[in-house]
Amino acid sequence: MITCKEAVARLWAYLDRNIGRVQEDELEGHLGLCRHCCGELEFARQLRERLKRSGATTEIAPEVQVRLEALLARLGEREGRGERG
Amino acid sequence: MGGPAAVPEVKFEDVVRPHLAYLYALAVRLSGSRAGAEDLVQDTLLRAFRGFPRLRNRERPRLWLTRVLTNAYRDRVRAFRGTDPGDLSADEPFDLFDKIAEEDPFPYSDRVHLDFLDLFDDAKIIEVFQRLHPPYRVALILAYVYGFKAREIAEITRKPLGTVLTWLSRGRRQMERELWDYAVRNRLLISHQEARV
Numbered sequence: 001m002i003t004c005k006e007a008v009a010r011l012w013a014y015l016d017r018n019i020g021r022v023q024e025d026e027l028e029g030h031l032g033l034c035r036h037c038c039g040e041l042e043f044a045r046q047l048r049e050r051l052k053r054s055g056a057t058t059e060i061a062p063e064v065q066v067r068l069e070a071l072l073a074r075l076g077e078r079e080g081r082g083e084r085g
Numbered sequence: 086m087g088g089p090a091a092v093p094e095v096k097f098e099d100v101v102r103p104h105l106a107y108l109y110a111l112a113v114r115l116s117g118s119r120a121g122a123e124d125l126v127q128d129t130l131l132r133a134f135r136g137f138p139r140l141r142n143r144e145r146p147r148l149w150l151t152r153v154l155t156n157a158y159r160d161r162v163r164a165f166r167g168t169d170p171g172d173l174s175a176d177e178p179f180d181l182f183d184k185i186a187e188e189d190p191f192p193y194s195d196r197v198h199l200d201f202l203d204l205f206d207d208a209k210i211i212e213v214f215q216r217l218h219p220p221y222r223v224a225l226i227l228a229y230v231y232g233f234k235a236r237e238i239a240e241i242t243r244k245p246l247g248t249v250l251t252w253l254s255r256g257r258r259q260m261e262r263e264l265w266d267y268a269v270r271n272r273l274l275i276s277h278q279e280a281r282v
Binding site for chain 1: 096097098101102105106109110113114119123126127130131134135137138182196197198199201202205207210211214225226228229230235250253254257260
């Protein structure tokens with residue numbers, strides 16, 4: 001069986017689904033027996049979720065949206081005139 | 086007759102507008118402020134406008150725009166041009182889980198890892214995240230907040246896949262270290278080692 005150190009080194013790659021079949025089987029075998037590494041896996045999973053959630057709450061303020069839309073419209077007009085750069 | 090089919094004219098505005106809110110949110114994550122984000126998105130739109138005729142794969146505008154924005158951000162951040170700090174744990178080995186086991190800040194808990202994470206609300210997580218070396222932070226944001234695969238991040242940053250995987254790995258390690266340091270510095274927990282000094 002792989003050691004805890006080897007298991008921990010693979011946890012994030014495992015969550016990323018970026019790990020070979022054999023390595024995955026070895027890790028899952030270890031996780032089935034090691035409560036400590038299960039805790040670390042759960043920590044890695046939760047931290048990923050927290051990072052993901054932190055990005056979902058950024059809404060664009062209406063006045064910023066207006067300014068960016070206006071820039072986009074000006075660029076659209078320039079494109080219509082065949083200008084670039 | 087028999088010549089290449091005409092490529093339908095696609096307007097810059099039509100390609101970019103659906104991604105405006107996404108670009109802004111990504112810019113806030115990268116720059117760490119709303120004021121900086123607006124400036125960064127404006128720069129991105131100007132750069133994208135200039136590069137639009139060269140855009141070969143218009144079926145993946147989100148990836149292309151992400152690359153333009155990431156480049157604009159990179160050009161502003163000195164750390165991208167400086168040397169990589171390398172493996173931050175190489176000189177002073179640090180393992181969060183060893184540290185938790187050694188310091189035992191939650192002696193009666195059977196879920197110590199999650200108890201540690203519970204010390205941080207979302208605002209604190211973001212604050213710690215902003216302290217990461219910028220290339221690591223970019224890779225982690227693209228991977229975990231926006232779900233890009235490592236090979237797509239390599240395409241966006243124009244770096245080899247191995248470099249991106251290294252950024253992700255080192256970024257996670259730095260994040261764990263910064264979380265611990267933040268918790269000790271802000272007295273979210275008592276480090277026995279610190280208490281002995």
